[in-house]
Amino acid sequence: MSLKKIFPFLIWLPLTKTTWKDDLIAGITGTIIVIPQAVAFAMIAGLPPVYGFYTAMITPIIAALFGSSYHLISGPTTAISIVVYSTLVKFVSPETELETYISLALVLTFLAGFFQFMMGILRMGKLVNFVSHSVIIGFTAGAGILIAFKQLQHVFGIKVPQGSTILEILAYIANHLSETNWYVFIVATGTLFIALIIRFLIKPLSKYYMLIAMVLGSVLAILLGGDVNGIETVGEIPSNLPPFRIPDLSYDNVNTLSSGAMVLALLGLIEAVAIGRSIALHTHQKIDGNQEFIGQGVSNLVASFFSSYAGSGSFTRSGVNHQAGAKTPLSAIFASIFLMIVLLLLANYASYLPKAAMGGIILLVGYNLIDFHHIKQVYKSSGKELIILAITLLGTLFFDLEFALLAGIITSFFFYLDRTSKPNIAVIALNKEKRFVNKIRDLDAVECSNLKIIRIDGSIYFGSIEKISDFLSKLYDENKIQHVLIAGEGINFIDLAAAEWLSNEILKWQKNRGGIYISGLKIISQDVLEKGGFIDKIGKDIFFKDKNTAIAEIHKRINKPCEFKVFEECNVKVEG
Template identity: 50%
Template structure:
């Protein structure tokens, strides 16, 4: 086995130079500063102590960079994964407790096993069949849930733990009179400061500046109220070794939730890496990306890291900061270690209300408003996927919302491919048209042969589309009384067993009526596969043609001469 296949980082190690290392160091330092407030915020969303978000941002990016394929993807804690972790584990344990942490790590390990297995099994192409609209709808719904979860921290209104989306807002509305104005002012000041810094210095760690402003305001308000709760000091040490709970009961309990986490993580990582690769002109290996994500979560679960994936924000900033190789993500993780060791005690002064303001900004940035508007305006099918996933995220279990969105996306894909376009063609065989080009009769109202129907099938002939295609054949033979059908086959990508059986049966039916099915221009690969399955032999070699001229010349001999003698159309040269 090729050693690079086992250790993919050896491939880009060869590209390292003084210039690339310098560029990666600068990009890594930028990424470390950016992820510091995000890591704390995301861990809070996941129901974990704040330091677990930072541990994830230290361990996960290194492993994903070494075993992934993208040069610019930065993995680590993400908002969507964090809220799924919270939703999945909070059913079984109290958020923030040691039991909750242990189950979150077990869930991370299982998700990594799923992802690694998909990569080893070369199932990377599966990501192509999941509409990006599913992710857009899910993250928009998750953003609303995240904002809802922080309202109690921002307003000071008591909301019982575990309340649903609807019941949380009922509690907020009915308890509005108990709003703590000091907490609201801290959250609002945090957001205004962060947005102001972002406007004037777009590539700065604006969330970090917002948290500093919120902390200073909390110190000032501390002399007027005792209700300002603080995050508390983060332990100043490296990610400690941890052991997921491998008890059979725990594994059985988390298996289905882990699959949802794995699926969402893979969709995120592959979508982000492909989006950035369009700018960097890099080719992404989805299978290797699956392996990288799986390895990062498996290793991370033993070093106090919960499930991570690719981050669009950090990956985009990494590319814009001039990163040249995956070493930039590794530098970002190492710089974060240094920063945490230096500033960890300062989190003791960070108010939870300020953290709530930061999380509201993160939630808002999750909602892809331009994409949502475009989807709703131009595609009914994608709109249904978007709206269904969005509503399911708000009102159903999060893992079920992911499954529902993916399932609906696949159903719509199959529905689209099950009704391929079958345009009717004809030929303009005048003296100037020496190439005998087939023309769609909808584009040019040309005459058709009354004994030979020429059609084109624009998609694959498989079990899902056989019924639609068979109905088209029946309409031609029964309604138009034409039993010779020539299929322009250049648009057919494959023919499965069900498709072969249907075509053989239709050919036999037409043959009994004095006609038959004919094929011209079939792709060599499709023809070779059809030959292996004995489809060519069952139809007959004389029904397959390499050129239009050959097809028309030979099929013309099989037409009814009496009808040809009376025909006034005579669209083929052979008719004369």
């Protein structure tokens, strides 16, 4: 195994000689965005705010070094924080036993990281390849809308109850619109318009539009009176680095938290890979699912020793990172380093950052996460893919994120199985040019009266047996066709259940009719037939390398004249 496989950062590290400036700007922007989020997410997880900062410092560095995505930013997230709280609160209350609660949070993080790491080592990352693009696009769009709506309270300056859904947010703001703090509104919308102007009209500064907008938005807040006029800031920020602390991995703790840790691990992996893949749609970077599993696992394992709770990929910060011009994972490392510097040296200044300015920027980030181009493409090209996209998007908006992803994945699996369970069965005939064609495409093409040739386009497995069986049963019941040749070039594989059915079907035809034959079957499709002993059961002499060889041999076994001459081998009865 090469060093680059063990240490994937060796692949992108040489690139930073030319990209470090872009990564630096993106890192600074990311630092500004993560400060209020770290506070909020830690509180959602039932932990003191400082643990959100610890997670935002340690997790992104390790995930950047050992992951595969160049733009994914890991750290505290809403969904993970909610799962952490809902898992731990069953066993201990953060209000009455905070130290025990924190201790269990670190154990939960370690276990989640361990499960993620082992799934990566076992190369289970390929499972994410079954998550269709429509799921990713729907999830991304839903998350973008969700992120934007969550920021409306900071745009209007209206205190929306924590944990409100999109509909509740809209209803609450509509009912309390008269309470809008116009100073806050001006800062939020002003920051948003500044960002748009710089991005689209001032091209030399377009790379830095978020950072400049945040700074100018902060200045605008000061000019409008700041706290005096109700323009909230992120508030007091602790000024210390994450302390080393070994998780209490006692048998009782591990046994108690294992199931919750597995749920946490799976959600974190799906979230991280989904975000990485959604950004990769724009950057065209290839995401290695196994490496991403390992990166997320190692980041949580290491983080658990530095007083950090579980993290995963963040839609908001990853979106900001990409849109701010990041080129390599160095931007995530810069963001973490700057966060450490801010907390150590500039905590007092950073505490004045207005939430309204960040709200304006995050509105733009949320909008940019909606991939209108691909949504339009899905709408035009496939009704089934549109259903998958819609289910995932609506699930993201109105239900838990993990439910939305699972609903989208299950729906895409359903349509996949539905499609593969109904393989195309083409009746093959000979046209005037003596070429094999699908009978449907050329009605003048002719078939041999004694030999039905069909082509199966798709795999023969437990799900597709029914359709193929129905087709052969109709041929059998017609009592006219004695011999059937299956052109097997389009059969990708045959599973055990299908091999059992196929052998029984062939034996039935051999006993009561002429027989079923197969030509051009791929070696991989013959694998189960051979290893399972089915070929010995039905006979090797029914398999042929191509259609022409099969037709010649089958006609030697036909014991009645053909009605007319289709193939050279056809035996036509001569009258008189």
